[in-house]
Amino acid sequence: MIGYAGKMLFVDLTDKTYEVRELTEELAKNYIGGPALGAKILYDEMPANTPVFAPESMLGFVSGPTNGTGPLMGGRYTVVSKSPVTGGWNDANSGGEFGPKLRRSGYDAVFFKGISDTPVYLFIDNGEVSFRDASAVWGKTTIETENAIRAELGDPKVGIALIGPGGERMSNMACIMNDTHRAAGRGGTGAVMGSKRLKALVVRGDLKIEVADRPAIVALNKAVVEWEKGPVAAVVAVMGAHGTGNGYEDSILVGDAGIKNWGGWSGDLTEEQIEMVTSQAMDKLYKKKKFACNACPVGCGAIYEIKDGPWQLEDTGRPEYETEGNFGSMVLSGDAQSVNYCNFLCNEYGYDTISLGATVAWLMECYNEGLFTLDEMGGIDLTWGDGHAVVAISEAICRADTEMGRALNLASRGAAEYWDRGYEYLVTASGIEFPQHDARRAPGLARTYQYDPTPGRHVKGGLGFLDHGAEPPEQKYSFKDTGERDVADVIGLEIINAGGYCQLSTFGLPPGSRIQLINAVTGFGYDEDGERRLGLRSYTMRHAFNLREGMRRSDFTISDRMVGKPPLENGPLAGVTIDNEQLGDNFFNELGWDLETLFPPRAFLEEVGGLEPVIADLYGE
Amino acid sequence: MTVNVKFVCKDLTEGLVNGEYDVSDGATVRGVVSECERVCGVTLPPERDKQLQFLLNGKSAQWDYAVPDGAKLHVLRAILGG
Known part of the structure; x- marks a missing residue:
């Protein structure tokens, strides 16, 4: 085919x-x-x-x-x-x-x-x-x-x-x-x-896949190159030079990055602590060469070499933004070598840096609030900001050779249940830790975090952290009229993910080219309506899996802290509380779904098409 | 009046220098950035309108926000993370 x-x-x-x-x-x-x-x-x-x-x-x-x-x-x-x-x-x-x-x-x-x-x-x-x-x-x-x-x-x-x-x-x-x-x-x-x-x-293997229109792919790729030399040139250049962590400092200052297990603000860190973990600063010290994924003109990856200090590394991947935040600002650390070593440990032992880093941050808050003793921590003093302690706990998780290490392998919620402590400091969506984008800055993220079929993700569309985060407060905190834009963006991200594109294509590809490239490869000829239905079908299919498991709206949860309950007292997000039920209502109303069960109506499923088994399960033949 | 400006995203604001700038009373964020461009001899391309965001005395601000005397203005990138 x-x-x-x-x-x-x-x-x-x-x-x-x-x-x-x-x-x-x-x-x-x-x-x-x-x-x-x-x-x-x-x-x-x-x-x-x-x-x-x-x-x-x-x-x-x-x-x-x-x-x-x-x-x-x-x-x-x-x-x-x-x-x-x-x-x-x-x-x-x-x-x-x-x-x-x-x-x-x-x-x-x-x-x-x-x-x-x-x-x-x-x-x-x-x-x-x-x-x-x-x-x-x-x-x-x-x-x-x-x-x-x-x-x-x-x-x-x-x-x-x-x-x-x-x-x-x-x-x-x-x-x-x-x-x-x-x-x-x-x-x-x-x-x-x-x-x-x-x-x-x-x-x-060496199978060569036939495409529908090779000249069209070549022409569209040329347009991508021109686009990346034009309006987004500076953004592409900095992403290519310094990777996804190029905006670490900016993210902390505006309140996008998580700070102190989502309970802090930029004032909890010194300028030096922030500066040391930026990709720009680390690149000067450690960058050996860059690398790019297949067919990527941006090339946001890099290889580091760390020749001195307590954790020397040869040919290790540069930490992504998410990793910088989770092992940096989340634990109030400005220790770049600690961040790099934790990144290395996660890659070597096969752990998600987001969940592992956030679990360490949760434990650190529990310890600093007196819920755990030094003895229970195996003698590791988890004082905020101590990069050595962050490494020690991360090693304990990766090696799992102690009771503490094994318990923390359950991630933050599982560890809280294991010890029956620290529930009040959990910050998750349906039990999974958050990426480094604060929903209190871009409220639409809260809707995505709580209600996407894969909760706790920043790569699933919606009124995310880019445009929405920078909107005037009176607009983004009104929680009104969000449904149409929210659904439209979700459709776009479903196409990105199903098509096999990178998230950076949200700015790296010119408008309209994503579906045109898919058409040039497949010959399917999706028009605007076909693209819309394709995105909705993808979202609905993922959602239907959860419905069939018996999950309903009340099963999708988000921690109070992520939606500003209570609000932060300092920084650019001070006083912000998100009405995420309203944002959820807006989204599901736009889709026309039942607000309690989250069942899509039969007419919706039939209009989107290709969802016959879902119709049969929800409504019978 | 004077405004203390810090360009955090130096790669998007190349040539603009951190420091105190004298601007007319009632200047907006855009007016302050324009004055920085004039003093430093730099012109930002129009696409920066959507690629920059601001903190004015630590609070989120827009291009058209009025800047008070003695304010601190952070100029930051709008496209963040990954």
Whole structure:
């Protein structure tokens, strides 16, 4: 099929069997890829209310049509599963080279079920599938495992998506890594992979995917290059030079970044503490070279080398903005080397830097409020701002060789339940920690954080942290007339994620080009209405997974602190309280959904189309 | 009146210098930035309208906000994070 490898692989790890299925044009046209296609497959194939670590629970690696077919900024694949954290739908995406390599191996998507009796990795070599013993790398870090598998296969360029010890022990914070420094990080993807004793998915191949209109892709890519040399040139340049952390200082000053477990403001940090963790400052000290994901003209990645200090590192990935915030401002630390070492630990052991850093911040607040003793912390003095203590706790989590370390592997909410303490300092949406964008600055984020099918994400659209954050207070804190813009932006982000684009394409691609590039690859010819319905179908399918699990509006929660209850007393966000119920009402009213059950009406589902199983489940045939 | 201006996002405001600027009474944020451009001999491109945001005495401000005497103005990037 044009624009696709045209095949999906379904693997049963229990009996080491697999089935190759055609990706039909109808399925591809309705769901194109990424989380949209993943949600459709899991909805159809995975029984409702399957326990997340049961054999019937499924894990998918799903590419998008832009992966490996030429469109700039189209290099991301998506991992899909049920989340061990929220108990609902989960998808998380990652860049690097893995997505395009997966497609070149012959498959648009690979889905796993079952549980292997021994550690295993799956190797796809130009369509040929083999199960390989992973006993020798079980327990190894991600880099050790990558090196071992590449040596075993005699190929340094195979694509590898894998877990570290975090996934093996099924931590709620475990992620799936690829290309050493890239992560499908959120929602506990690595835990699901670890529960199946699947250490890695390894892919190799040279399939060339036919596209519908190569000249159109070339022309559109030229327009992207011109766009990035034009109106957004300065933004692209700084993102390329310093990565996503280029605005760390700005974020702290305006109240976008989390400070002191979301309870502080910029005045809690010195100018030097802020400055030291900026990417600009760290680049001067540590930057060795930059790198870019597949087909990316921005190139926001970099490799650091840290030659002095207590935590020396060779060829380590530059911390992303999220990581700087979670191991910097969230714990009131200005210790750049601590931030880098924690980032390294998370990558090596396969942990999400957002959830792990935020869990450390939660623990730090608990400790400083007297809920834990020094003894209980294994002698680690968790005074705010101590980078050495942050490293020590992060190491305890990664190594999990103490009761404290094992408890913290449950992430903040799970650890609070384990110790039956610290609930008042939890800051989560449905149990998952937040990225470094404060909803009190951009209130629409609160709607996304609480009600997206994957709660606690900043990459799911809505009135997010860019334009909305900078709007006049009287406008953004009125909580009125948000529904139309909110839904429109969600549709855009669904297309980005399903298409396999990077989030930076929100400014890196000229308006309108995302769907044009997808059309040039697939030939599907989506018009404006087709694009709208595609985005809504993707959102609805992910949401329907949660509905079928029995989740209703009241099951989607957000911590009071994130919505300003009580409001902060200092800084640019002082006095702000978010009416998130109103923002939720606005959003779901715009969709026409029931405000209590969040059921989409039958007419909505029929108009969007391609949702027949959802109609049957909600309304009968 | 005088305004203390700090350009935090130096890459988007290249050539503009941190410091105290004399501006006319009742100047807006845009007026202050214009004065900074005049003094430093720099002209920001029009797309900066959507790429910058401001804190005026620590509170979020817009281009058309009036700036009081002795104020501190932070000039920051609007596109943040990742």
